[in-house]
Amino acid sequence: MTKGVKICILLICILLVSSVILVIIFNGKSENNLVEISQDGKIIYTIDISEKNDKFRIDSPDGRYNLIEIKDGKIRISEADCPDKTCVKTGWLRSEEIPIVCLPHRLVIKFADERGKK
Amino acid sequence: MKTERLVELSLLTAAALIMFVIELRLPNLTAIPGVKLGLANIVTVYAVYRFSVKETFLMVLTRVLLGAFFSPNFSAVIYSLAGSMLCLCGMIPLKKIIPIDYIFVCSIIGAVLHNTGQLVTAALMTGTTAVFGYSPHLMISGAAAGMFTGLCAKYILKRLPKKFKRRNENEPDEFT
Numbered sequence: 580m581t582k583g584v585k586i587c588i589l590l591i592c593i594l595l596v597s598s599v600i601l602v603i604i605f606n607g608k609s610e611n612n613l614v615e616i617s618q619d620g621k622i623i624y625t626i627d628i629s630e631k632n633d634k635f636r637i638d639s640p641d642g643r644y645n646l647i648e649i650k651d652g653k654i655r656i657s658e659a660d661c662p663d664k665t666c667v668k669t670g671w672l673r674s675e676e677i678p679i680v681c682l683p684h685r686l687v688i689k690f691a692d693e694r695g696k697k
Numbered sequence: 698m699k700t701e702r703l704v705e706l707s708l709l710t711a712a713a714l715i716m717f718v719i720e721l722r723l724p725n726l727t728a729i730p731g732v733k734l735g736l737a738n739i740v741t742v743y744a745v746y747r748f749s750v751k752e753t754f755l756m757v758l759t760r761v762l763l764g765a766f767f768s769p770n771f772s773a774v775i776y777s778l779a780g781s782m783l784c785l786c787g788m789i790p791l792k793k794i795i796p797i798d799y800i801f802v803c804s805i806i807g808a809v810l811h812n813t814g815q816l817v818t819a820a821l822m823t824g825t826t827a828v829f830g831y832s833p834h835l836m837i838s839g840a841a842a843g844m845f846t847g848l849c850a851k852y853i854l855k856r857l858p859k860k861f862k863r864r865n866e867n868e869p870d871e872f873t
Contacts, residue, residue, distance in 0.1 A: 583794030587802045594809065594836055601833035620824015662769035668728040676830040682730050682819055683770045689827045 609675040613691040614654055616647070618684070625691060628654045639684040647688070654688060656681065698752075706748070706756050713740035713760045718767050729831055731776075731815055732838045735808065735846055737764075741781065742804045742850035745788045746797060753789065757781050772822070776815045783814035797854055804847025805840050812839040 616624040646658035666681035678689035716736040765774035788807040812835040
């Protein structure tokens with residue numbers, strides 16, 4: 580094994596260990612209630628999900644849709660006509676760092692920044 | 698380009714495309730966007746170690762662009778393009794210091810770079826940096842997928858019949 584290979588393996592190990600640590604940190608549940616929904620980089624909704632249960636539809640400019648469900652202070656995409664359905668599988672939004680994304684529709688649901696509330 | 702080499706490259710592109718199409722039919726098992734096995738990248742890794750820089754780029758570019766015809770959504774081609782180009786830019790210099798026996802190391806780095814390229818594209822497309830929250834997940838899945846593709850490429854490189862290999866290892870690459 581040459582020196583170059585060893586350095587590469589070391590780099591990969593560092594990357595993997597830090598990734599595992601980050602995954603664990605990111606898994607924490609958020610207490611924030613303010614949620615931002617953005618499409619194409621523009622924030623289209625800012626909702627307080629603790630207020631009421633709701634179901635609504637977001638149509639993307641190219642005629643496709645995502646159904647958003649808010650229930651008991653949680654939010655998720657309950658239905659979508661994107662090809663991969665990853666956004667639906669993501670389930671309820673829980674972590675501050677990990678958003679729900681629907682890449683084909685360029686839709687992102689995430690908790691609003693704490694700083695942005697003021 | 699010699700006809701022989703052209704045929705070889707075309708065959709490999711076709712093989713990569715078939716793997717790409719087969720993989721499209723497999724459902725995404727995880728809830729994390731962008732996690733894929735990347736079967737077609739077995740061919741990419743193989744090509745990096747076997748062909749010249751120009752030939753590799755040509756082959757991967759052809760595969761990505763032709764793959765767009767099979768993709769359910771056209772924007773996917775932008776992600777693959779960004780990912781595969783960044784991956785090649787990392788792997789081609791690395792093959793100088795990583796021998797074939799450790800090809801999976803090179804392939805892991807390539808896969809991680811591939812996912813990085815796709816994440817940056819996703820951030821640009823959605824216009825938010827929130828997607829980077831998935832980066833640790835994608836690094837881990839990329840490393841696993843890269844390990845797999847790298848090992849596959851290693852065994853292909855080692856087991857391919859002699860006739861298929863470059864007859865003389867010192868023969869200069871035509872396009873470098």
